[in-house]
Amino acid sequence: METRTPGLVTATGIRRVFGEAVVLDGIDLAIGSGEVVALLGASGSGKSTLLRILAGLDQDASGKFTTSGSQAVVFQEHRLLPWKRVADNVALGVRGDAVKERVAAALEEVGLADRSRAWPAELSGGQSQRVAFARALVREPDLLLLDEPFGALDALTRLRMQALFGRLHAHHGFAALLVTHDVDEALLLADRLLVLDTGRIAEEIEVDLTRPRAVDAPGFGALRRKLLSLLHVPASPEETGF
Numbered sequence: 001m002e003t004r005t006p007g008l009v010t011a012t013g014i015r016r017v018f019g020e021a022v023v024l025d026g027i028d029l030a031i032g033s034g035e036v037v038a039l040l041g042a043s044g045s046g047k048s049t050l051l052r053i054l055a056g057l058d059q060d061a062s063g064k065f066t067t068s069g070s071q072a073v074v075f076q077e078h079r080l081l082p083w084k085r086v087a088d089n090v091a092l093g094v095r096g097d098a099v100k101e102r103v104a105a106a107l108e109e110v111g112l113a114d115r116s117r118a119w120p121a122e123l124s125g126g127q128s129q130r131v132a133f134a135r136a137l138v139r140e141p142d143l144l145l146l147d148e149p150f151g152a153l154d155a156l157t158r159l160r161m162q163a164l165f166g167r168l169h170a171h172h173g174f175a176a177l178l179v180t181h182d183v184d185e186a187l188l189l190a191d192r193l194l195v196l197d198t199g200r201i202a203e204e205i206e207v208d209l210t211r212p213r214a215v216d217a218p219g220f221g222a223l224r225r226k227l228l229s230l231l232h233v234p235a236s237p238e239e240t241g242f
């Protein structure tokens with residue numbers, strides 16, 4: 001694993017308003033080298049807004065933040081250019097030496113070495129999202145910003161993609177901020193969880209589960225129940241009532 005820059009993101013007092021609505025109201029956040037941080041919260045709690053601010057895609061927030069190292073972003077939708085073949089999509093905007101070889105290596109890593117000449121329209125949703133990951137990897141990011149990257153995939157493909165993410169992280173050691181609605185995904189992948197509620201980070205949880213992780217490993221269920229309760233989701237038979 002390569003050595004990465006420590007303290008990739010440091011944010012203090014991030015505030016974002018849309019008209020009258022205060023969406024983020026003083027967010028403090030730090031992401032260290034190689035750390036995977038999952039960001040959870042109800043729909044509309046401001047997860048994507050925070051990710052967009054950190055990615056530099058929303059420049060109208062107040063507060064302070066610094067980032068160091070290189071970044072890549074993966075969205076829920078793959079955002080491939082339909083008129084470019086897979087390899088050309090991955091290579092888009094990449095500079096430096098041996099781009100062709102780096103693109104081939106990234107496609108190999110996501111299991112799509114044989115689809116480099118395909119058009120995006122010829123790929124399944126899961127394959128398209130693999131290409132989106134290859135496009136991020138080829139930039140050799142210190143930090144990946146992931147906005148529900150598996151949210152549009154069917155349940156089985158999502159599990160495969162989570163495993164792929166785990167392998168890529170173990171190999172490359174990038175840090176990641178993972179916006180997700182999926183409690184199991186957060187517990188499988190993250191070192192730390194942040195729960196957004198009414199504009200603030202309401203809860204921060206260290207995930208002290210050993211790796212490799214599995215949903216039926218000891219401790220997983222207890223953390224899952226705690227997280228669902230923080231997210232106000234009924235989990236026990238008494239709460240679900242059916």
Ligand SMILES: Nc1ncnc2c1ncn2[C@@H]1O[C@H](COP(=O)(O)OP(=O)(O)OP(=O)(O)O)[C@@H](O)[C@H]1O
Nearest residue numbers: 018021023041042043044045046047048049050181
């Ligand atoms: N460009 C915008 N203009 C006005 N309001 C916006 C804009 N972008 C986001 N918002 C509002 O900010 C709030 C937070 O939106 P955001 O997309 O960050 O939430 P989220 O937690 O990612 O939601 P979801 O989980 O449903 O994707 C919402 O109330 C949304 O309507």
